[in-house]
Amino acid sequence: MKITRVEAIPLRLPDLDGTRADGIQDDVIVRVHTDAGITGLGEADASPEVVKALVDAPVSWARSQGLAGMLIGENPLHTERLWDKMYQGTLWMGRGGVTIEAISAVDIALWDIKGKALGLPVHTLLGGARRDTISLYASMLFEKDLGLMRERAQRHVAEGYRAVKFGWGPMGPDLATDVALVRTAREAIGDAALLVDAGAPWTAREAIRRVDAFWEYRPFWLEEALASDDLPGWARLTAAARGMRIATGEQETLAGAFRALLEIGHVDVIQPDLARAGGFTQCRRIADLAVANHALCVPHAWKSGILVAASLHFAATLADIPFVEYTVAPSPLRRDLIRTDVQVANGVARIPQTPGLGLEVNDEILQRYRVDL
């Protein structure tokens, strides 16, 4: 089997609001075609047009090549070798950031092809599902209006979620406001797991003050308290966290960055995103680092049904994972672009069992929102 074509398709909602913290107002999906008639589907959580340029770019020289040119004629089953080929062939424009995000989309599509070609779900190719179902956490924003926030959180608990994440918004500048937000969140969700996502606003000193102030509300974890690069800060924070789990990693794209967060920062939870941190191929390496460091790996995921399915296949294979992120965003790119056999009820997802990732593109939605460059 040989790769014959690699297509990157940007999509965008006409009313996109760039001030909102919602990354599923646009998307880029990658389709990898083969001479066997099998097509794989992937996506990147990154600027769609930039990803398309990285896929389509003509070769400049050996360490500066577009991804499609490196893949045409290759065997799509060679996922590890092709990941390394793409990494080496983009060293002069990559080694991290959006280049790895573009590689992520291709890698997800290659695993989809491998599963379809072998008639096996991707989780079987990754070593085997350890469970048939997995709990989800509903992800929402902190709100200035505490009544509105309480109401939304209570709705998630009523829907059956046993874990709710609150993030960003007004959290950060003021300790008293932050405590009021966390107290309201805890009161709203009762004894469900409370995940607090600060959105990287603090220095280590300020973050340690929050650990002390949030302690009585028993967060399951405190996420993105610091800038991702602040390795000495992570080390100070984790040393002072009194057993509160410290989580981060959604901004990172390279295994080496996760290794530093684990080995220097001593963080308790790393959150690689399959559509950013190198697809299945590199995220497996990252998950192995978490195991070696006695930490949890809980993938970040905020994109279309492609990433939802990919994250479930991946999470099913991890030995120790309490729940996975589940986007409840109303965007048609999240809801309608992809048909999958993912079934969710009462805050629990069934792990898909169809070959590959079990995805089908809704062509009508694709045509409606695609951006032709």
Ligand SMILES: [Mg+2]
């Ligand atoms: Mg986050």
